[in-house]
Amino acid sequence: ETGETVTDADVITKPTLVYFGYTFCPDVCPLDSARNAQAAYILEEQGLDLGTIFISVDPQRDTVEVVRDFTDNFHEDMIGLTGSPEQVKAASQAYKTYYRAVEGDPEYYLVDHSTQTYLMFPETGFATFFRRDTPAEAVAEISACFMAQNS
Template identity: 75%
Template sequence: MKSLLLVAVGVGTLAAITGAAWLMRPTVDEQFAQCTGSAVAGGDIGGPFELVSETGETVTDADVITKPSLVYFGYTFCPDVCPLDSARNAEAIYLLEEQGVDAQAVFISVDPQRDTPEVVRDFTDVFHDDMIGLTGSEEQVAAASRAYRTYYRAEPADDPYYLVDHSTQTYLVLPEHGFVEFFRREATAEQIAQTTACFSAAAG
């Protein structure tokens, strides 16, 4: 009975996350219509945030989103998903560099208790020298997560090896336009690079 209950809870959580992802599809105007397969009206995603950079400086979204950005919420102690997604996002940036498209990857920690600026810097530097790592206070991280409608929940912190359950979509955010697209985990680096290049060209 207990195992069936856990399965039911897991399926319910997955359905909720999948449903939330569908509802947050951006409303894409004609300027970007050719860059996305479909658009469904949803609420506002993204917007102002204040976090701490990997160099220890307090920064805002205006300081960070200065070029097409692949924004991902995760944490450095993540055993599998975050490193894989970060590596894929970094690969997409390398592919864009080869095409002459100036873009960047941004990693926002949802584990501020362990992820100091130094820890986040060491993590992001593994994947790309220019990947921007951000952390902050619990309040700052929660506010950024709310802005992007992400989900995260840490296990009891009395265990130093606690894990953090979190959503895994990557957001494409453009300066002056904000959030325009998101990518699920199954998206490849090539697909992300192609879509990002299209949005970048359309943005002018």
């Protein structure tokens, strides 16, 4: 969201929820991003620092500015990432996510994509994932347990 090229080591500097989606998503992505932000706020109230990252799977429309505005609506510290189609594909493959633009209107197309959120740690990487039906309170509670184990 700053226009700089980053690696996972640059942005996963603390326990972090990582989500792949797109800003033009009509329903799932805003709800999941809000849930992840809410989990971070719940833990913040408990004195725990949980990061949140949104990685766009729609580099055609999701410019640096669009992604920054999108993530700022959910949490002031949520990091928004976008890039070239090749960079997005590499990130998606690293996390074994799926996405595919749906043929149709060239401006208002949808993107099919996986919807799990990953809990990542800077030292150890993947800890667990959350399905989209997991409520924010459960994401916060489970994340706190993993954070206690990794401290």
